[in-house]
Amino acid sequence: MRRGVHLAAPLVPAAVALGASFGVLARTAHFDVVATVLMSATTFAGSAQVAAVSVLGAGGGVAAAVVAALLLNARYAPIGISVAHGFRGHVARRFAESQLVVDESWALSGGGTPGFDRPVLLGVGATLWFAWVGGTAVGALLGQAIGDPSAFGLDGAFTALFVALLAAQLRDRRRVAAAVVGAAIAALLTPFVPSGVPIVAATAAVLVGWRRT
Amino acid sequence: MSAAWEAVIAVGAGTVVLKAVGPVGVAGRRLPARVNDLLTMVAPAILAGLVVTEAFASGRSLVFDARVAGLGAGVIAVLLRAPLWAVVVAGAAATALVRLLS
Numbered sequence: 001m002r003r004g005v006h007l008a009a010p011l012v013p014a015a016v017a018l019g020a021s022f023g024v025l026a027r028t029a030h031f032d033v034v035a036t037v038l039m040s041a042t043t044f045a046g047s048a049q050v051a052a053v054s055v056l057g058a059g060g061g062v063a064a065a066v067v068a069a070l071l072l073n074a075r076y077a078p079i080g081i082s083v084a085h086g087f088r089g090h091v092a093r094r095f096a097e098s099q100l101v102v103d104e105s106w107a108l109s110g111g112g113t114p115g116f117d118r119p120v121l122l123g124v125g126a127t128l129w130f131a132w133v134g135g136t137a138v139g140a141l142l143g144q145a146i147g148d149p150s151a152f153g154l155d156g157a158f159t160a161l162f163v164a165l166l167a168a169q170l171r172d173r174r175r176v177a178a179a180v181v182g183a184a185i186a187a188l189l190t191p192f193v194p195s196g197v198p199i200v201a202a203t204a205a206v207l208v209g210w211r212r213t
Numbered sequence: 214m215s216a217a218w219e220a221v222i223a224v225g226a227g228t229v230v231l232k233a234v235g236p237v238g239v240a241g242r243r244l245p246a247r248v249n250d251l252l253t254m255v256a257p258a259i260l261a262g263l264v265v266t267e268a269f270a271s272g273r274s275l276v277f278d279a280r281v282a283g284l285g286a287g288v289i290a291v292l293l294r295a296p297l298w299a300v301v302v303a304g305a306a307a308t309a310l311v312r313l314l315s
Contacts, residue, residue, distance in 0.1 A: 010296075021301075047263070062220055066227070080236055081249075084239045175253065176257070198270070
């Protein structure tokens, strides 16, 4: 577990900064401070949280926001299954530990490989959880003092974040195809449907892989 | 209840369940390879959709504004293999700069 904390250390500044950015963003989308921090503590998945808040902030409905966020987090089902064999003990313990599964903790602990190391996953996950929730609290509390976040390019920061997360996903031709088709669907639908729906509809892009699987 | 609270509760509860499925419920079994395969394509499809809407959408119109600079800076930073924090800072700085100058 200590090795996990050590491995996560370089990610802490980014997690705090992104958490703070999320906190500011959520406040501008009319989330109160408690709701903002609670979301980071329970959901603990940056892209899904930003997606939900962005949809609501852009005037989209709750259903679109929730569906977009949960589709983004749907990957945690197969990710969790890929490491399920490493979790032991009582149900309550496995449940609590499973909440520390995030992309970074999964990747740094060798998730999906024979060398999967559960204590490393827990160390990375716990470290990032404190950084993410702490950063969120700072952003949520200082958000109003900071003023209009767009002056600091906060929207551009999240655009860049999604580019980086997307780039990390593009590991084979099928995932590149899914990304290209997903982007096209979102762009084509934006003028015609409420905010949030284009992002949900983008998941139809997985069908490009249907025949080839 | 406000829309924000509804979203916080629904997204939080849903995510907690999604994360728990494997370690709590599956123990040993695996999803069919075909399902697993399609699920790996969900994240890139959604993230690409998010890049497009975050960079270009303004309500129901597609616009070119300062966020495009953030997108460009982010892509360049990723291509240069910059660490995540640097990619995000580049996106914010480029967007803020263009907004300041325009």
